[in-house]
Amino acid sequence: MNRIDALFQRKPSKVLNIYCTAGFPALNDTMTVVEALQESGADMIELGMPFSDPLADGPVIQESSTRAIRNGMRISVLFEQLQNLRDRVTVPVVLMGYLNPVLQFGVRDFCEKCAEVGVDGLILPDLPMDEYESEYKPIFDQYGLHLIFLVTPETKEERIRKIDAASRGFVYAVSSSSTTGKDKDMSHQAAYFERLENMKLKNPVLIGFGIRDKATFDAACAHSSGAIIGTAFVKAIENSGNLQATVADFVKGIIA
Template sequence: MKRIEQKFKELGDKKALVTYITAGDPGLDETEQLIYAMERGGADIIELGIPYSDPIADGPVIQAAGKRALDNGTRLFKVFEVVKKTREKTEIPLVFLIYFNTILSQGIENFIKKCKEAGVDGLIIPDLPLEEREEIRELIEGSDVDLIPLVAPNSKERLGDIINQGGSGFVYCISSFGVTGVRDNFDVDLKSFLEEVRAVTDLPLAVGFGISSREHVEKIHRIADGAIVGSAIVKLVHETNGDPKVIEKKVRELKGC
């Protein structure tokens, strides 16, 4: 059983907390330690954002983190090395949030091969056109790597196609219109949106964009299978220069333990 599937099975009726950091911010050594810290704090799945020069889905906090990571020499092959090292100590599901051009620059087949070898459990590709998905799906099929579909409130007419054409692991449901970032409220009727998503899939649903507090997590957990917290953690990583103890404490607060 794949790690992500196994995690949701282990959780049973409990809900998942998915946490996000930008790989290489403030450095790759810190990234490895932050993975362990977030797991200790109660994270169930961890997303590693692969820094990219034109991150269309990211707000200013994550954009700035990506720039810092690129400026300090973070490159994809180095992130793969971090994943390999963490696999010696943890089985927590690790997911890449990565832009399609980064994959293309590696060669799709070579990139998927490296994901399998390193122990990457899933891919979220915000700018992957539905029409370009087939090649990745064929290369991933039968492996332990999930192609995690990303759906937005304006995806309604194509929900079935987006999710069911090779989607696995869980569905990343965007809570609001626009880019990532901390919010006080959400733009859409999330409950109705999630009901529409559930109508076309049995995969777990995790909600991201704008979730930053325990109150937000609790709200999401009442209507979805998981809550994704990104910008709030990335901001704290920057403010504390990647202090594992502070991040572990923040994740514990989000988890409610």
């Protein structure tokens, strides 16, 4: 069973998924951060693949991506860093990024490497669902990878149900149509969250964008299986002098 599915069977609510940019703050910090997140209580880790034009990301994550690329991070380097991932990490790991670098690496080769190192799923916001189903789904299935799609407050019910049918693992519910990192009052999104909850989708729903502390995490969890925190975590570690301690303090502040 895919580790994402096993997680939601074991823990159907209050799932904490933390996003971190690979190769940030320093090139070789990737596994240090991943291991610290697991040890501190994160349920899932979303590992960002740095890209020069990350359209869905706000300025903080864009800057972390730029810094990681400047550090020397590339997909080939990331796979080298993850080579012994499953010797030390048991929680699900999802790679988040954009289609162009995957195409350059080669979709089949990329999926094969993901399976080899123990990646469980992918989030590729600019991969159209129709293109995925017609061209890439058999490859993803061959290597046991879940592809996670995004929905927004503007996504129509018919489209949400189509996305739910195509998705595996979970559905990523973007809390608003802006980029990541914008401060949002979760109470203003309650109707949207309730609409998704009442649709009884086959996949669990995780809410992302604007989740930054215990209050926003709890508000998102009231109508979903959990939430994703990215920008606030990247901010917390960008100038850390002790990554393990910083990660532990951040995660404990969310789940305490």
